[in-house]
Amino acid sequence: MSKIYVASSWRNSHFPDVVKHLKEAGHEVYDFRNPPDGGHGFKWSELSEDYMQWSPQQYREHLMHPKAVKQFANDEAAMQSCDVCVLLLPCGRSAHTEAGWFAGRGKKVFVLIPERQEPELMYKLFDGVCCSVEEVIEELARIRS
Numbered sequence: 001m002s003k004i005y006v007a008s009s010w011r012n013s014h015f016p017d018v019v020k021h022l023k024e025a026g027h028e029v030y031d032f033r034n035p036p037d038g039g040h041g042f043k044w045s046e047l048s049e050d051y052m053q054w055s056p057q058q059y060r061e062h063l064m065h066p067k068a069v070k071q072f073a074n075d076e077a078a079m080q081s082c083d084v085c086v087l088l089l090p091c092g093r094s095a096h097t098e099a100g101w102f103a104g105r106g107k108k109v110f111v112l113i114p115e116r117q118e119p120e121l122m123y124k125l126f127d128g129v130c131c132s133v134e135e136v137i138e139e140l141a142r143i144r145s
Contacts, residue, residue, distance in 0.1 A: 001026040002140050005078055005102070007095035008088035010043060014114050018088055021133045027140065030078035035071070042071030084108045086136055087126070089117050099126065108143060110136050 004027050008015050015033070022029045033041045044051040047065055054062065062068060075098070079085075085102035087095060087109060102109045109126040112133065123129055127143075130136045 001028065002084045002144070003028045003030075003082040004140075005030045005082040005085045005098065006032075006088055007085055007091065007098040009091040009095060010041075012088055012091060014088060014112075018086070018112065018114075018133050018136075022086070022137070025137045025140075030082060032071075032075060032078075035074040036078075037070075037074060042067055082107070084110070084140065087111045089113050090115075110139055112136055 004022055006015065006019055006022070006029060008018075010033070019029050019031050030036075035041055044062070046067060047062055048054070051062070079098060079101060082102075085099050085107065087099040089112065099109050099111075103125060111123045111126055111129045112135075113129060113131055114133075128139050130139060
């Protein structure tokens with residue numbers, strides 16, 4: 001089976017179910033909300049409640065905070081070890097950056113759109129656009145056969 005990196009947002013309510021279904025289908029799935037070294041992942045609000053008001057300089061400085069450095073290392077190691085990325089919409093810039101990283105390395109990327117979204121032409125760069133986790137599982141089986 002595949003080693004899957006689900007790139008998404010903390011705010012995405014579909015995330016836990018997608019991870020669960022992929023695991024139930026026999027895949028190994030990286031869950032950034034529950035990193036392998038324990039803990040509960042990383043949120044900018046852990047560093048400061050006013051993170052949305054940071055200047056560009058403050059943002060750059062906070063990228064070096066030990067908690068940010070630790071979570072980046074977790075995510076990057078998972079990206080290196082996974083062979084497939086599922087870009088679960090809706091999500092933000094980090095998830096799209098991760099999906100682009102996968103595509104740039106020739107790894108498979110599937111976009112999962114479980115609810116109505118603004119259309120995006122450039123998703124054609126990826127290996128497929130799926131409307132349900134079941135479709136993702138079918139695509140994963142297809143690429144393995």
